[in-house]
Amino acid sequence: MRRATRDCYKKWIMFDHPAAERTGPPMATDGTNARKIDRGEPEDGCPVSRGSDGVWTIRGYAAARAALRSTDTVQAGLGVETVEKMPAKIRRPVLYRDGPEHREHRRQTAKYFTPRRVDESYRELMERVADAQLDKLRGAGQAQLSDLSFNLAIDVACAVIGLTESRPGLQHRLERFFPEEFGEPGFTSLNGLYWVWRQAVNWSGIFFGDVRPAVRARRKQRRDDLISHLLDEGCSAAEILGECITFAAAGMVTTREFVNLAAWHLFTDEPLLDRYRAADEPERLAILHELLRLEPVVGHLRRRTTAPVELPAENDEMVTVPTGEVIDIHVGATNTDPSAMGEQPLAVCPARTLNDASAPGLSFGDGAHKCPGVNIAIMETDVFLKKLFAVPGVHMKKEPRVSFNDAIGGYELRGMVVAIPSS
Numbered sequence: 001m002r003r004a005t006r007d008c009y010k011k012w013i014m015f016d017h018p019a020a021e022r023t024g025p026p027m028a029t030d031g032t033n034a035r036k037i038d039r040g041e042p043e044d045g046c047p048v049s050r051g052s053d054g055v056w057t058i059r060g061y062a063a064a065r066a067a068l069r070s071t072d073t074v075q076a077g078l079g080v081e082t083v084e085k086m087p088a089k090i091r092r093p094v095l096y097r098d099g100p101e102h103r104e105h106r107r108q109t110a111k112y113f114t115p116r117r118v119d120e121s122y123r124e125l126m127e128r129v130a131d132a133q134l135d136k137l138r139g140a141g142q143a144q145l146s147d148l149s150f151n152l153a154i155d156v157a158c159a160v161i162g163l164t165e166s167r168p169g170l171q172h173r174l175e176r177f178f179p180e181e182f183g184e185p186g187f188t189s190l191n192g193l194y195w196v197w198r199q200a201v202n203w204s205g206i207f208f209g210d211v212r213p214a215v216r217a218r219r220k221q222r223r224d225d226l227i228s229h230l231l232d233e234g235c236s237a238a239e240i241l242g243e244c245i246t247f248a249a250a251g252m253v254t255t256r257e258f259v260n261l262a263a264w265h266l267f268t269d270e271p272l273l274d275r276y277r278a279a280d281e282p283e284r285l286a287i288l289h290e291l292l293r294l295e296p297v298v299g300h301l302r303r304r305t306t307a308p309v310e311l312p313a314e315n316d317e318m319v320t321v322p323t324g325e326v327i328d329i330h331v332g333a334t335n336t337d338p339s340a341m342g343e344q345p346l347a348v349c350p351a352r353t354l355n356d357a358s359a360p361g362l363s364f365g366d367g368a369h370k371c372p373g374v375n376i377a378i379m380e381t382d383v384f385l386k387k388l389f390a391v392p393g394v395h396m397k398k399e400p401r402v403s404f405n406d407a408i409g410g411y412e413l414r415g416m417v418v419a420i421p422s423s
Contacts, residue, residue, distance in 0.1 A: 033346040036264060037295050037402060037411045039332060047337075048313045048321075055326045059333035061340035061357055063311040063319075067327050068301065069367035070309050074098040076326050077302035077407070093242040095250075095369070102368060110372065112160055112226060118375040122156060126383040129155045134387055142397055142419035149259035149384065150174075150252065156380050157251035160373075161244055162225030165213035173209055174248065177202040203241065211241045247373075254297045255377050259384060260400060260413040262291050265348070266389065267396040272348065277389055284382050286350035289359040292378075293335045294348065296363040299409025301329040331409075335361030393421040 047060025058064045067073055075096060094105050111117060133148040154171060158164060214227050215237045222228040226247065230240050266273045276287055305325050313319045321327060336345040340357040350359075364371040371377075388394060400416035 032344075034265075034348045035294055035346060036261070036268075039299055039404070039409065039411075041299075041330060041332060045333065046314070048311050048319045055328050056321050058311070058327055058329045059337070060313070061334045061337040061362070063313065064301075064329045064331075064334040064362055065366050066311050067303055067309065067321075067329060068362070068365060068369070070303075070305075071368075072307035072309050073303035073305050073327065075302075075369065076304040077300070093239075093246040095246045098368065106368070106372065109226065109229060112229075113372045113375060115375045118379055122159065122376060123379065123383070125159055126152075126156055126380045127387075130380075130384045130387045133384070134391060137391065137394075137418060137420065141422055142417055144414075145260055145263060145416045145418050146256060146400075146414050148418075150256045152259070152380060152384050153252040153255040156376065157248060157255075160226060160251065160376065161247050162218060162223060162227030163210050163214050163244060163248075164225075165217050166210040167213065170210055173202070173205045174252065177206060177245070203245075206245065207237070207241050211244050212237060215240055250371060251373050251376065254410070255380065257297045257411060257413060258292060258377065259381050260416055261295050261297070261411070262288055262381060262385060263388065263418070264396070264400060264413070264416065265291050265295075266385065269348075273389065276385070281382065283350070284386065285378055286359065287348075288378055288381055288385075290348055290350040290352070292363045293341070293359065293361040294346070295411075296331040296335055296361065297410050298363070298365075299331050299411075301331060301362070301365055303327045303329070329362070331362050335363065388418070391420055394418060395420075 045057075045059050047058070048063045049057050049059075051057060058067060075098060094102060094109075097105070129152050133151055137143045137148065150171060154174065158166070158170075163170075215231070218225075218228045218231055222231070226243070227240055230243060235243070266276055272287070276284055279287065303326070305321050305323055305327065307323050309321045309327075310318045311321060335341070338345050340355050341361070342353045342355065344352075358366075364374045364377075395418070396416065397419040398415060398417035400413040403412045403414070404410065405412055
């Protein structure tokens with residue numbers, strides 16, 4: 001075993017857990033590559049480079065963070081080009097706004113996502129929903145983990161957003177909506193017409209089944225949630241629909257994938273699972289942050305420059321990206337940049353020594369568009385997994401199949417079956 005790997009063991013067993021050293025080594029890995037998701041991308045390369053298609057690829061952590069924090073970059077990808085075709089009088093969802101308007105919206109809504117708010121307002125809900133989902137597992141003896149985790153993420157996100165008057169079938173409506181990639185709408189081809197029709201049906205289903213009932217209830221009486229805040233800002237029901245879809249994608253779909261990914265790692269690494277079960281909450285969250293760093297749900301973040309942007313490259317040199325260029329940040333590469341993450345960046349080591357980097361890397365983004373739901377996503381994942389792995393005899397009966405969402409470079413895990421011994 002190489003010295004770096006031994007050091008990784010030592011750092012982990014001493015991490016915020018004085019008694020851990022007596023329980024044996026906490027992980028089972030050779031320290032080379034603990035990833036389960038293969039995106040088919042090289043694991044190293046130039047920190048900043050320009051491709052033949054004119055797109056700038058960022059693989060270095062420092063360069064990526066600088067691009068995300070720059071006030072001279074705006075959102076690109078994620079359907080921005082489609083949204084820009086909307087009438088100017090319609091307010092864009094927060095994901096598609098930049099500048100002072102975006103910053104002010106984030107400032108006003110930050111209160112819904114603070115660590116204290118999450119702990120005081122949502123922890124009890126997370127506990128209750130997790131118990132309800134695991135009751136299904138106990139009743140049936142086995143279950144699709146993607147279903148349990150999606151129901152968990154839906155209920156928590158709906159509480160934050162204010163989608164609490166939905167008609168039956170919300171999960172089905174969301175399942176139909178989110179597999180649809182951002183296509184090329186139009187009226188000059190059958191594919192374009194089909195895209196327009198299909199998305200119109202999906203948007204209408206969520207509007208009439210979920211958003212309109214919530215808006216009507218809050219027009220009568222405001223509550224302490226996002227929809228009430230948007231109504232106070234003068235948003236129309238259609239504009240609130242756009243915001244709800246954005247937050248649903250961020251708070252439901254990505255959380256489901258990470259719950260499945262983290263469970264997969266834990267089921268297949270007994271020492272890691274033992275450590276997770278024995279740990280207190282700070283150490284459990286550190287383990288989850290490390291898994292997310294290693295396996296970011298969103299694999300690509302794209303920005304477009306509105307002015308020349310200087311980014312750090314190799315050997316302390318700076319590279320200037322001209323105005324109007326697209327930047328494609330490879331999150332998986334930035335999160336394993338040795339200059340930021342230290343030795344053995346592909347190993348699982350929650351106590352690793354970081355060099356001016358955050359524990360989950362750039363998995364939640366950075367800068368003005370950093371995911372606001374960081375605290376919610378990690379806490380609900382931990383609440384659910386702690387309870388799941390406390391179920392006697394729980395095991396993975398079937399591993400997940402892996403597919404990919406090319407729009408965000410993300411993985412989708414389906415088919416993982418968890419089971420308990422029959423009584």
